[in-house]
Amino acid sequence: MLLALLLCYAGWAGLCLSMDRHFLHVSGRPASARHRLGLRLGGWLLLGASLWAALPGHALGVGLVQWSALLMFSALAWVLLLPYRPRLAVWVAGLGLLASPAVAMVSL
Amino acid sequence: MKEAFRQSMAWLHTWAGLIFGWLLFAIFLTGSLSYFRMEITQWMQPEARLEVVDAGTAIGLAQRYLEQQAPKAESWFITLPDARQPAIGIMWVNHDGFVLKRLDPRNGAELPVRDSRGGDFLYRFHFELQMPYPWGRWLASGAAMLMFVALISGIITHKKIFKDFFTFRPRKGQRSWLDGHNAVGVLVLPFHLMITYSSLVIFMSMVMPAGILAGYGDRPQGFFNEVLPVSDAPEAAGQPGTLAPFGPMLEQARQAWNGAEVGQVEVYHPGDRNASVSLLRRSSDGVIYDPGTGLLLQGSSGQVLSATTLGSWPMRIAGGFYGLHMGHFATPILRWLYFFCGLAGTAMIGSGLVIWLGKRQLKHAGTAVLPFELRLVEVLNIAGMAGLVVAVGGFFWANRLLPVALAGRAGWEVNAFFIAWALMLVHAVWRRGRRAWVEQLGLAALLFAGLPLLDALTTDGNPWRYLLRGDWLMLGFDLAFVGCAGLFAWAAWKVRRAGLPKDSTIARRERVRPARTGALEAEMN
Amino acid sequence: MKSAVGGISVAYRLAVTSRVLAAVFGGYLLASAASACLALLLPMTRADAVVSGLLLAFVVYLLAALWCFACRSAWRAWLGVLLPSLLLALVYALAKRMAQP
Numbered sequence: 001m002l003l004a005l006l007l008c009y010a011g012w013a014g015l016c017l018s019m020d021r022h023f024l025h026v027s028g029r030p031a032s033a034r035h036r037l038g039l040r041l042g043g044w045l046l047l048g049a050s051l052w053a054a055l056p057g058h059a060l061g062v063g064l065v066q067w068s069a070l071l072m073f074s075a076l077a078w079v080l081l082l083p084y085r086p087r088l089a090v091w092v093a094g095l096g097l098l099a100s101p102a103v104a105m106v107s108l
Numbered sequence: 109m110k111e112a113f114r115q116s117m118a119w120l121h122t123w124a125g126l127i128f129g130w131l132l133f134a135i136f137l138t139g140s141l142s143y144f145r146m147e148i149t150q151w152m153q154p155e156a157r158l159e160v161v162d163a164g165t166a167i168g169l170a171q172r173y174l175e176q177q178a179p180k181a182e183s184w185f186i187t188l189p190d191a192r193q194p195a196i197g198i199m200w201v202n203h204d205g206f207v208l209k210r211l212d213p214r215n216g217a218e219l220p221v222r223d224s225r226g227g228d229f230l231y232r233f234h235f236e237l238q239m240p241y242p243w244g245r246w247l248a249s250g251a252a253m254l255m256f257v258a259l260i261s262g263i264i265t266h267k268k269i270f271k272d273f274f275t276f277r278p279r280k281g282q283r284s285w286l287d288g289h290n291a292v293g294v295l296v297l298p299f300h301l302m303i304t305y306s307s308l309v310i311f312m313s314m315v316m317p318a319g320i321l322a323g324y325g326d327r328p329q330g331f332f333n334e335v336l337p338v339s340d341a342p343e344a345a346g347q348p349g350t351l352a353p354f355g356p357m358l359e360q361a362r363q364a365w366n367g368a369e370v371g372q373v374e375v376y377h378p379g380d381r382n383a384s385v386s387l388l389r390r391s392s393d394g395v396i397y398d399p400g401t402g403l404l405l406q407g408s409s410g411q412v413l414s415a416t417t418l419g420s421w422p423m424r425i426a427g428g429f430y431g432l433h434m435g436h437f438a439t440p441i442l443r444w445l446y447f448f449c450g451l452a453g454t455a456m457i458g459s460g461l462v463i464w465l466g467k468r469q470l471k472h473a474g475t476a477v478l479p480f481e482l483r484l485v486e487v488l489n490i491a492g493m494a495g496l497v498v499a500v501g502g503f504f505w506a507n508r509l510l511p512v513a514l515a516g517r518a519g520w521e522v523n524a525f526f527i528a529w530a531l532m533l534v535h536a537v538w539r540r541g542r543r544a545w546v547e548q549l550g551l552a553a554l555l556f557a558g559l560p561l562l563d564a565l566t567t568d569g570n571p572w573r574y575l576l577r578g579d580w581l582m583l584g585f586d587l588a589f590v591g592c593a594g595l596f597a598w599a600a601w602k603v604r605r606a607g608l609p610k611d612s613t614i615a616r617r618e619r620v621r622p623a624r625t626g627a628l629e630a631e632m633n
Numbered sequence: 634m635k636s637a638v639g640g641i642s643v644a645y646r647l648a649v650t651s652r653v654l655a656a657v658f659g660g661y662l663l664a665s666a667a668s669a670c671l672a673l674l675l676p677m678t679r680a681d682a683v684v685s686g687l688l689l690a691f692v693v694y695l696l697a698a699l700w701c702f703a704c705r706s707a708w709r710a711w712l713g714v715l716l717p718s719l720l721l722a723l724v725y726a727l728a729k730r731m732a733q734p
Contacts (some may be wrong), residue, residue: 001441016274061395061428062437068298069445075295076452079276113703120702256691257698305691312687318665319686322672322725323679334680422677422684429688 003103004067006096007050008074013093014043016078026086046097047071053104114265121261125460126485128251130492131237133457135248137496138234139303140450142227143435143443146192149226151585152507152521154567156221158194161213163369166196167354169216174198174378175351178207184375190392195219222512229503229522235307238526242314249315252307259300262293269294282466289459292452299449300456306433309426335423341376341384341404342413349381352410361387361403364415368393375407383407396424397431461489487536494548495532497596501555502528508559508566542607549600557593560586651707659714660697666721667693673728 016022018039023031031039054067081089141148150157170186178184178200187197196211210219225232236244263269273294276287293300313320317328324331354373361370371390377383387403404413431437435446465485472478478486506524510517536544563586564570574583671686672679701710 012274019271019274022274059394065395065432065437066442066445069442069449072296072299072449072452073445076291079274079291079295082274083276083278116703117699120699253691253694256695260695260699308691309688312690316665316668316687316690319668319672319683319690322669322686323683331680331683335684420678420681422681422688426684426688 001054001066001070003100003107004050004054005070005074006100006103007046007053008067008070009078010093010097010100011043011046011050012075012078013090014039014046016043016082017090018043022082025082026090114267117261117264121258121265122464124254124258124261125457126464128254129457129461129464130488131247131251132255133454133461133492134496135234135237135251136450136454136457137500138230140447140454141500142231142234143438143447143450145227145231147227147581147585148230149193149224149228150581152224152226152504153219153221154563154569154582156195156212156219157579157582158213160189160191160194163188163358164355166213167358167373169211169213170196170198170373171351171354173211173216174200174375179379181378182376184373184378186373186375188369188371188373188390189213190371190390222507223516223518224507224521225518229525230500235310238522245311245314249308249311252304255304256308259297259304263297266290266294282463282470285459285463285466289456289463292456292459296449296452296456300453302429302432303450303453306429309429310433312426336402341386342382344377344380345382347381348379349383349408351375351378351383351385351407354385357385357387357403357405357410360405360410360412361389364403365389365401378407381408384413385410391431391434391436393437395431395437396427397434397436398427458493461485461493465489486541487533490536490541490544490548491529491533494545494552495529495536497552498532498548498555499525499529501552501559504559505555505562508562542603545603546600549596549603553593553596553600555593556589556596559589648707652701652710655707655710655714656698656701659711659718660694660701663697663714663718663721664690664694666718666725670721670725670728673725673732 017026018031018036020031020036023029023035023039050070051067054070055063057063058066078089078093081092166189167186174181174184174186181200181202183201185197185199185201187193189196194213196213196216197208198211199206199208210221211217212219235248237247238244239247266272272287272290276284276291278284278287280287308315313331320328320331358370358373362368369390370387371392372388374386374388375383376386383406385405385407387405389398389401391397401417403415405411406413435443438446465482468482469478472482503521503525506521510520510524514520532548535548538544539547560571563582569579569582571583571586573579574586668686668690671689672683675682675685677685697714700713704710704713
């Protein structure tokens with residue numbers, strides 16, 4: 001579950017930052033078209049990866065429910081953290097992403 | 109054309125949300141708590157901190173108890189213990205009612221705990237609303253239908269649902285409330301839609317009899333017999349008979365279901381020659397709540413009379429809705445996630461009510477007196493939300509304070525809940541607006557902060573002892589109480605602050621941080 | 634000739650009430666009719682058809698409720714729920730007759 005959570009959170013971060021207003025809020029600079037595309041693509045890929053990480057070890061139904069729950073929880077966590085501590089929110093996403101291969105090896 | 113549609117949906121959302129808003133808030137809050145109803149029951153009956161025994165032992169104890177105490181009952185119901193509910197649950201039904209008991213799995217005697225409805229009160233309240241059968245369920249179902257309308261109309265109204273997906277702008281008054289309402293609404297939308305539609309599905313045979321009557325005309329019971337075939341037990345013969353031991357019957361079920369465990373045992377006409385035993389699968393095995401998979405055995409011999417499994421897609425879908433709503437299959441982490449999603453729904457409803465009033469209050473900002481309708485909404489908002497939280501605190505306080513030997517103490521705990529709620533209603537009428545909010549939230553904070561202390565004073569447990577024993581349940585409750593107290597205290601502080609004149613609340617640091625933030629915020633808008 | 638009560642005309646209040654009644658009661662009627670027809674017409678076992686009809690009834694109820702407030706007048710609201718209900722009742726009667734040889 002931890003791996004799926006980290007990937008979800010990073011995925012939401014990517015999708016969010018691919019939007020002009022949020023990228024600007026976090027970095028102070030507007031996003032280039034390449035940034036936007038990369039972040040959007042990366043975001044979707046990470047969300048997909050989180051599904052792949054959430055399913056093993058459970059019946060399909062249970063795995064899907066867990067994935068949905070993690071998606072909703074991580075989205076809310078990101079959105080509530082972003083306006084107060086934008087840098088921290090992004091750091092958590094980045095660190096989570098870095099940690100995920102290690103988490104994957106331990107849990108899968 | 110599209111604008112008119114969106115406007116009509118906005119109007120519908122506003123009013124559908126208001127009509128049963130306070131009822132739905134109460135349903136969502138008690139429903140969220142219900143995901144921990146067995147844990148709450150254990151907390152409310154701390155005398156017995158039990159271990160789980162195996163099914164064979166449990167069923168033997170239950171059978172022995174029932175054969176001694178209720179040999180002539182019409183039916184017996186036995187709920188086998190599991191990690192969340194380690195006591196053995198039994199019930200017997202006579203022509204004049206039913207009796208519920210919980211047995212100690214160590215010896216099969218009645219559990220020596222204080223009489224309390226525990227978490228089951230909150231669970232039943234959330235769909236029966238403390239009203240006589242079946243009116244509470246009808247009201248709850250009506251509220252669910254309105255919730256469904258409010259959700260869909262809200263989605264239609266929310267023009268920038270994708271653009272504003274991640275948008276939350278705090279410290280901007282009404283704008284922030286709306287952003288928050290949208291955030292807990294949209295980001296947790298799959299849960300809200302699931303929980304609302306599934307609540308309609310759960311009572312669908314009660315609220316939509318037309319379908320059943322169409323298919324089964326003059327014999328609607330036929331529908332239930334076909335859908336839950338295991339309940340089609342043989343009639344009583346009118347002659348006495350004996351029951352075979354239940355233990356081997358459990359083993360039969362386990363073999364028939366590839367190792368899956370029995371969750372519930374039902375015995376029809378136990379003292380009769382035609383007694384039958386129905387074994388139902390444990391509901392925590394999978395998402396689909398499956399009352400159709402069962403084994404019906406002859407009571408005297410253990411011979412299989414009929415076996416059914418859930419086959420068809422419509423039944424799977426209905427069972428799936430049921431199971432998703434109840435969340436029996438949830439592991440501890442998922443259970444907490446269910447709880448947080450429920451709280452998000454509660455917050456969505458609550459913020460909606462606050463926004464409804466706030467928008468209209470602005471129009472009356474000059475005058476000191478609100479028109480009656482708005483004053484009514486204000487009182488209901490305060491009593492329905494902060495007051496409800498105080499009532500829950502009162503319920504837990506009553507559980508620890510009422511003498512263990514008091515007759516009818518379970519009923520008195522429930523009374524404490526409603527008395528506290530009623531007092532908060534009176535308080536909300538007496539104290540104007542903001543002060544009532546601050547005082548009730550403050551009271552809630554005090555009540556919840558006091559619970560760990562009260563627990564330590566009235567029972568032989570305290571947080572340190574729980575830690576040493578590894579009693580995560582009791583320790584978890586103490587931590588959760590403190591956390592809730594912190595949340596309510598923070599909320600009370602925020603409400604109080606919002607009422608003070610602007611300058612006195614702006615910290616010096618914020619006043620000196622001008623241009624950059626302003627430019628960024630302008631960009632975001 | 635409109636009399637105003639607190640700035641809102643009586644005609645408006647009547648129209649809203651009418652739409653609400655159409656949504657609550659008319660919608661329920663339509664959902665029940667749809668449920669009954671599905672129970673008879675779906676090509677499944679009797680129990681499954683009934684369950685499917687029950688499952689879908691609430692979607693019908695929702696659509697009826699949305700219609701009652703989205704349409705242009707209270708009259709249209711009633712028309713929009715009563716006419717389909719009538720049609721479904723006819724379909725139901727026909728299906729019932731055909732099921733009994």
